[in-house]
Amino acid sequence: MSIYDSNSYFSCMISVSIIGAGNVATHLYKVFKKSEQVSVVQWYSRDLNKIKSYKNAVAITDQLSELELADIYIIAVSDDAIASVSEQLPFKDRLVVHTSGSVSIYDLDKKNKRGVFYPLQTFSKEAKVDFKKVPICIETIGKKNLPLLQSLAEAIGSKVYKVNPDQRKALHLAAVFVNNFTNQLYRIAHEITESEGVEFDILKPLILETANKVQHLSPYLAQTGPAKRNDKKTIKRHLKQLESEHHKAVYTLLTESIKKTHGR
Amino acid sequence: MSIYDSNSYFSCMISVSIIGAGNVATHLYKVFKKSEQVSVVQWYSRDLNKIKSYKNAVAITDQLSELELADIYIIAVSDDAIASVSEQLPFKDRLVVHTSGSVSIYDLDKKNKRGVFYPLQTFSKEAKVDFKKVPICIETIGKKNLPLLQSLAEAIGSKVYKVNPDQRKALHLAAVFVNNFTNQLYRIAHEITESEGVEFDILKPLILETANKVQHLSPYLAQTGPAKRNDKKTIKRHLKQLESEHHKAVYTLLTESIKKTHGR
Structure with missing residues (x-):
């Protein structure tokens, strides 16, 4: 299923910003921090209390307007909130993905480049997650941003599957x-x-x-x-x-x- | 759940005869042969072809009348055949058990001492079975023969659970x-x-x-x-x-x- 060998394309770290503070967001934050190929630029939660214990390890914010430049913005919030959060993003033409299995890629605001980064696994708050055992299904509009999403998934040791909307x-x-x-x-x-x-x-x-x-x-x-x-x-x-x-x-x-x- | 520490009671090998040649019978045969605490006296199948490849390792027979003395006779045949096979056994007052999850202990002919030795696991012909991961549910009429069945289960590394008929x-x-x-x-x-x-x-x-x-x-x-x-x-x-x-x-x-x- 590999689209290409990521290492030959990207030698720099992939910078990501995480939006949301639920299970998926938290597990992604932890595995990204451990990867030498990923840097977490910022972590956003509308409720700062939920992520303040990480404030010495990462820049945290509760203002979408404070989001800085990153290669990928990952919206890991509840399904119902994805469209609205993506609308409120104060920038355009950047790569924005959500992590949901059921929300359409078109629910993301079209002012940005859109994608899906869907980890198909069950997450609980307490249990540790081994991302080697988490298949990640990726989807983009057009092929241009697929390699970056694939690299991100591979950077955390996951198997990557390119899917279409019906398959997801x-x-x-x-x-x-x-x-x-x-x-x-x-x-x-x-x-x-x-x-x-x-x-x-x-x-x-x-x-x-x-x-x-x-x-x-x-x-x-x-x-x-x-x-x-x-x-x-x-x-x-x-x-x-x-x-x-x-x-x-x-x-x-x-x-x-x-x-x-x-x-x- | 241990009723007692088996090693302090039995220092001799437990001799068993296996009756039947299906998945359960075959997996039991293999694990008994590996155990230093169990000796397989005989293996019966009404169709000798099914077990003849083992004939150099164990005495095989297709005649119930040829069954020799053993501590435990294990009837591992289809549920419907258990009663009839137990009736045909040419001896009495010995310990006879079946391996079924659903057949009553009273379906065994009462001329012998009766028990159940029910491995709660899914067996396929090809796959290897690790009996450490096979809970064995045992049942007897009266308590006298429980320790022997418990020792047999422990001899193959299984966890033993004493159950009553409704629990099984x-x-x-x-x-x-x-x-x-x-x-x-x-x-x-x-x-x-x-x-x-x-x-x-x-x-x-x-x-x-x-x-x-x-x-x-x-x-x-x-x-x-x-x-x-x-x-x-x-x-x-x-x-x-x-x-x-x-x-x-x-x-x-x-x-x-x-x-x-x-x-x-």
Whole structure:
């Protein structure tokens, strides 16, 4: 997927300004600071309190009007605020990107050069993030600014994928299935084990192995179990065993889904 | 969860006979052979071809009547065949266990001492199994034979959990959610990415991280995303984006499920 070898093009550091103080902004700040190929010029938050503990390491501001020159401005704010923040930027013709999986590149104000720098991973405030395991999907209008975004992603050790708007939307939606929905299945499993006073811990190795298996095998080939075998006896017993109507509904729908996939 | 320290009780090797030639039987055979605390007396399969490649390493047979004395007989056959195989055993008062998550201990013929030795993990024919990552759930009638089953599980490095029949049933059902159903969500994600010609590979780190996260955080606390936030705009856009009615149905039900869990 590499567009070109970045090192042969850029020998200078890439200067960035970070706009926003949420999880993504904070993790990006930390990994940029560690990279020798990136310099963080400024960090903006409308609430200075959120970033003031970093003030000895980086210039902080709560005024968009104070933003200085940088190669890339990274807007890492909530989806709803991206358009408005980009409008308020007091400069033009510079490279401005957002980090969202679902917001259109055209939501950025067209007075600047526009791009998307979307890290496809789940971030929590506390957990450390290894950016080697964070694929970064990049998008620009025209090809001119792709190399710079690619260099930035590579500077933090990430794998870079050039995507188009439809592909990014598809990835964001698919991510809801493999992250939010999968996590909800873990939650239901937790409810089921808890109701019998048995430790959820016992399921943790299976959860990991299920995720591991599809790293080198397609989900289609990795499938096993009563639904795939259309083992009616077990399916019936499971449904009888489930006490919550809501759990029954999830069981029924996903069993049908598996049967459909495997032609049962 | 340790009932006692096994080493102080058993200094002799535990002798086992394996009945069956499927995935579980084969993986158990291999790990038993590697353990210095276990000796495999015999391996039975009704189809000798399935195990004949092991004939120089272990006594094989296709006759239940030829089974010799062992501390534990492990019936690792399909659920439907367990009762019938246990009836056909030509001896009594010995310890006979099955390895199923869903079959009752009482399905074993009562002429022998009965137990369950249920490895809660997904096994595939090719993949190597690290039994350190396979929790083994054990069950007996009365407490007398628990220590021997516990020693056997510990001899292969597994974590042992003593469960009752309802707990084992709950675990087996919960395993369907975290393994088969989760894998089906991966499959749907694969369909979504494929339809836009984007690589499923991009999702693999997220799949792993989602599984990793609940190793030290409850699924409840690990949840994020549009359903948890009740972000109606994103949910509506996602539903519009999904082309398959079937994908829409899964999206809707799991979104409702998350909203329910998080009181939205």
